[in-house]
Amino acid sequence: PWNFSAGPSALPEVVLQQAAAEMLDWHGSGMSVMEMSHRGKHFVQICDEAESDLRELLGLPADYAIMFMQGGGSGENAIVPMNLMGRRGSPAADFVVTGHWSKRSYKEAGRYGSAHVAASSEQAVQLDGREQGPLTWVPPVDTWQVRKESAYLHLCSNETIGGVEFMDWPDTAALGAPDVPLVIDASSHFLSRPMDVTRCGMMYAGAQKNAGPAGVTMVIARRDLIGHALPICPSAFDYANVAAEHSRYNTPPTFAIYVAGLVFKWVKANGGVAGMEAANKAKADLLYGFLDSSSFYRNPIHAPVRSRMNVPFVLRDESLNDAFLQGADAAGLTQLKGHKSVGGMRASIYNAVPLAGVSALVEYLKEFERRYG
Ligand code: PLP
Structure with missing residues (x-):
């Protein structure tokens, strides 16, 4: 079917076949990936290779960290504010609301500081001579009202439920807010096309659509944005800890990272x-x-x-x-x-x-x- x-x-059938073939004995180690220490040489190899393959696929420079985390997109809706929102003083972030998921991000961030809607498509409009219902369109960039003092501007670049995709996104300098980096939830179109991640400060994506099984979230962050976590941020979710330990600050979702790594190789080969x-x-x-x-x-x-x-x-x-x-x-x-x-x-x-x-x-x-x- x-x-x-x-x-x-x-998931790509060849990836599932490979995972099945290696299930009981990964590369002659005598162990399943599920049975390996996350600090042992086998898993360290798997995890580092997944990171470098992903870096290659995205053309990502060294001043961006790649982290494999737990918590999904919903987890990041809290983890991002806890890490970034206080970066410029009083916690504040701006949001573009174009659907269910960006709205969830906006609401969750409000628990950690001042969350502000910079633009929203929650009302119906006339566009190109047609009536567009709520959350079926993207507000024109010249209408976005971004607060200059915000720690970041968040958008969801592909609304999985509504079916609205940003084919491009603006540089915040063009919005009059050059010090406000973009944070993008790319969960449902990650690796679906070339994206210049260096045009944003952060990108995150749950693996369970394009990149692997549920359980691992890819988090990419410009290194200068890391290290500003609010005091309430749990240590295991502080990007400074996770990045410093190459996603192994605590036990990561090892099997999910392994399968995501197989998917990265499949994307490279195709x-x-x-x-x-x-x-x-x-x-x-x-x-x-x-x-x-x-x-x-x-x-x-x-x-x-x-x-x-x-x-x-x-x-x-x-x-x-x-x-x-x-x-x-x-x-x-x-x-x-x-x-x-x-x-x-x-x-x-x-x-x-x-x-x-x-x-x-x-x-x-x-x-x-x-x-x-
Ligand atoms: N963001 C987007 C765009 C999503 O599609 C989803 C889930 O479908 C989420 C966030 C939430 O992800 P999770 O269920 O992994 O928390």
Whole structure:
């Protein structure tokens, strides 16, 4: 079956096969990765190699630290403020709200200091002669109101539930706030295309969409932003400790890091992030192209910011939803149900979903429309 889950989601089959083959005996060590000390030479090799492969994939310079942490994107919604918010005195951070996840980040940060919405798409607007509903668009950059004294400006570059993706983001100097670094939650499109991480101060991403199993979060931070944690920050979540110990300040999620490392090697072997982008663009073009050609289905997102990873769509006749999902399951197309907060359907077409999977989905969409349209 083709798996369209938003996360945890499909992983490359060859990665799963390799993990299975090495399950009982990693490289002649006589141990499973799960059974190794996180300070022993085998795991240190696995972890350091994962870090250097990721650094290579992102073209990341040495003045950025890569940390493999626990807590997921939701954990980082608290860990980031605890580490960064007090960096310039009184704790303060700004947020761009474009969906469920950026709103969650904004709300969580408010527990640690002054959180301010610099821009929001929570209201409906007219754009390009069309009505755009709440959280289906990105506020134009020239409307963002960033406080100059903020410790950082946070945005979620791909809203997994809404299906809104930033194809680019502004330099904060252009917003009149040159000392305010960007912090980006890239959880659901990490490694899906080239991204210049050096244009932001920090990026974080839960692995369980494009980069591995649940349990590990990739955290990338410019080194000068590290070392300013609020006194309440737990030591195990203080970036200064985690970076100094190369993600081994305390026991990290060893098996998840190992599988993420296999995924990094798979991305490298398949054209790197540029190769991922070419495949992802072809998949997204195929799916959106069909949805736009049909009056039976509809994707509600403003076209220039439609996510290449998470494609929500609704059936014009919502009473057919159950029949649609049952038929999809029977056709081997799984986990297409939309998030409960927006309803409808959602096809998550991450790196590990090949074009053949999206073609199969489009064929099913056509067939269902022929039957019920
Ligand atoms: N941020 C984004 C963009 C997400 O998609 C998710 C989860 O789906 C999260 C944050 C929260 O991640 P977690 O469940 O790992 O805390």
